Amino acid sequence: MVRRAEQSNYSLESIDRMALVLKALEQAPEQTLEQIARLSGLNESTALRYLLSLSKHEMVERNEASGRFRLGLSLFRLGSRSIEYRDIVTLSLPVMERLLAQFGESVNLATRQQGQVMLLRVLESATPTRKGAKAGETDAWHATSLGKALLAAMPGAEATSILKGGPLAAYTPTTLTRYDDLLRDLERAQTRGYAIDDEESVEGLRCVGAAIRDHAGVPRYALSVSGPKSRMPYQRTEEIGTAVMKGAAEVSRALGA
Amino acid sequence: MVRRAEQSNYSLESIDRMALVLKALEQAPEQTLEQIARLSGLNESTALRYLLSLSKHEMVERNEASGRFRLGLSLFRLGSRSIEYRDIVTLSLPVMERLLAQFGESVNLATRQQGQVMLLRVLESATPTRKGAKAGETDAWHATSLGKALLAAMPGAEATSILKGGPLAAYTPTTLTRYDDLLRDLERAQTRGYAIDDEESVEGLRCVGAAIRDHAGVPRYALSVSGPKSRMPYQRTEEIGTAVMKGAAEVSRALGA
DNA sequence: CGATCTTATTTCATCTAATGAAATTGTCAA
DNA sequence: TTGACAATTTCATTAGATGAAATAAGATCG
The missing domain is CATH 1.10.10.10 (Winged helix-like DNA-binding domain superfamily/Winged helix DNA-binding domain)
Known part of the structure; x- marks a missing residue:
């Protein structure tokens, strides 16, 4: 058949x-x-x-x-219909809501789409300071926790081929624009289990993200929490990062990884 | 040109x-x-x-x-891009947020699309009891406050031609399935300035909605507030209805009506 | 108020590229 | 193993897509 x-x-x-x-x-x-x-x-x-x-x-x-x-x-x-029935959206929603309730910061779910990182769902923080990203937008691979979490979780060769697609654009002074720096950062993310974006895409914004693996173990999605650095000191980043990592693992399991 | x-x-x-x-x-x-x-x-x-x-x-x-x-x-x-830059979405957002903050119930924005009523944006109530409708979904013309607000605001001939498209399906015991009843209800909505859906589409759900007119005065969009009937007694319905009507008028003006 | 310019729309001869019936292949179930 | 079923491919046929050039409708300017 x-x-x-x-x-x-x-x-x-x-x-x-x-x-x-x-x-x-x-x-x-x-x-x-x-x-x-x-x-x-x-x-x-x-x-x-x-x-x-x-x-x-x-x-x-x-x-x-x-x-x-x-x-x-x-x-x-049509676009609404296209994500309506996807397991990833329904399965990650409870995890996303829990993270939002727990930390009060925006929670994001992304996937790969046409070679880019695209936001699938955003639960916005109730606070006035929020990034205001919307589902459907695309993010940079090398400058966001979502992108870096995916890169760190995929086979090195694949990550390299994605990054070879173009230069590492600088969005802020701290964006990692040098290949070596980025690779080292991805290695750190690997051992840590989650990626950190420390004002690398938007000034004043700090995010932590972890990859979600599908039933075949392929890192296809990523989960992140993002907030203004004033509310995301490094110690809290660690705490949230661990929770995001656990949440991502939970969704991965639900997908049958 | x-x-x-x-x-x-x-x-x-x-x-x-x-x-x-x-x-x-x-x-x-x-x-x-x-x-x-x-x-x-x-x-x-x-x-x-x-x-x-x-x-x-x-x-x-x-x-x-x-x-x-x-x-x-x-x-x-593509779908996300298609509403991203529309005036209607950006102009109505502050009004919608105000209504959400004021009443704590879900606020919906809809438009006509391919002969149906389609939700453009939903701001969900923070309470656990909520309808859970999502942008992109389509609603019934005759059984929702959004649909009825639009019908009541458009020329009678146009409304008739829309309603002739099919029978008035019953979604709940109170759905207006008789043509005469519906027309009378639309007339009431006209004089009142806003339409009411009293458990006509979903049992236990009450909504009030008003039409938004575009720059040419055409009722192209509708705004509504919806909540469980336990939190929407008739007296409050009236209060919210008036606020929705005012909000809709405000957006109409912003569009240049 | 007319001339001119710009951009959108239509026409039409040409031939590319879409169609669908039939053949083939891969999978599943018995 | 062997059907049975559904997806995929082939290929002869011609429907229907293409683009250059002509036309039309506003816009702008003098």
């Missing part, structure tokens, strides 16, 4: 082109036909046809006044 | 077929090729090609063990 497709040339070009259009629309909130054509590399006629066709299904909308195009609400509906 | 497409035959069939596939995938969390082909009306070969092509872009994923198909995480990412 189960047989997996092997042919790579088994792909519709129109779907690839549609994906190019959507990828272009992701780049900015609202764009003109010209911009979209340029970004997607499609002929203007073709880009317009894709945009109008997608509009019909509300996957693309346009600003009535300016005629510009933007991503449509059908995508929001 | 702005010229609007008029030709309806300006649409790519491959995009229509892709939409059929995605629509089929929305019906259930995970499906076999056969189910998807049947639901979408496509030939199995064709359906498979679309599914594999969409998989390449992570808009579709498959269960490794069973080979079944499901909606992919790219859609979640």
